[in-house]
Amino acid sequence: MNANWLDAVKWDDKGLVTAIAQDAASGRVLMVAWMNRESLQLTADTGIAHYWSRSRNRLWKKGEESGHLQTVKELRLDCDGDVITMQIEQAGGIACHTGRESCFYRVFRDGEWVVTDAVLKDPHAIYHQH
Numbered sequence: 001m002n003a004n005w006l007d008a009v010k011w012d013d014k015g016l017v018t019a020i021a022q023d024a025a026s027g028r029v030l031m032v033a034w035m036n037r038e039s040l041q042l043t044a045d046t047g048i049a050h051y052w053s054r055s056r057n058r059l060w061k062k063g064e065e066s067g068h069l070q071t072v073k074e075l076r077l078d079c080d081g082d083v084i085t086m087q088i089e090q091a092g093g094i095a096c097h098t099g100r101e102s103c104f105y106r107v108f109r110d111g112e113w114v115v116t117d118a119v120l121k122d123p124h125a126i127y128h129q130h
Contacts, residue, residue, distance in 0.1 A: 006037055010081040016052060017084055021062075021095065024073045024087040030095035031103040033062075035084060047072050049088060066126045068092045092121075099123045 009017050016034045023030055033051040035043070039059055042050040049070035053060040063069035074087040096103040098119060105117035 006040065008077060008081055009037075009040065009084070011037065012082075016054075017082060019049075019051060019084045019086060021049060021070055021086050021088050021090075024089055028102055029104055030088070030090060030101065040084065043072055043086070044075065049086060062095075063091060066092070066094070066097075068094050068126075070095070094120050094126070097123060097127070099126060 011017055015036050017036075017040070018032060019035045019040075020032050021030045022028065034054060035050070036052040036059075039050040039052050042048075042059070042061075049062045049072055051060045051062060052058075061069075069091045070086070070088040071091070072086050072088050076085045076087075077083075078085070090101075093101055095101060096105065098105070099121045100117045100119055102117065105115060106113040107116045108114075
């Protein structure tokens with residue numbers, strides 16, 4: 001694979017790009033995270049979403065702890081080159097660490113954020129405490 005495709009991405013001053021994971025079937029935005037050059041290359045090479053965790057300061061294969069892997073069906077780069085979208089199949093139907101389908105489970109209504117999506121699996125059952 002020609003590595004020059006990575007040069008088309010406009011990395012920010014920390015070497016990151018915004019990555020949006022969408023359900024390949026429904027189009028619903030499941031999560032937004034960050035990728036660096038290595039995680040984007042790993043994603044392209046393996047077909048499994050890899051990100052850069054800013055809080056852990058390390059590469060992160062989505063689902064490495066939960067088993068909720070994201071199989072990438074398509075990668076797209078926006079017109080400015082600074083956002084990646086991924087059409088994915090979400091293992092287990094859960095993308096959010098809260099146990100929900102999507103990280104976008106709150107809707108703004110009447111001046112407040114209302115939780116609209118149910119927890120599909122208790123996070124404590126997903127992430128085993130060490």
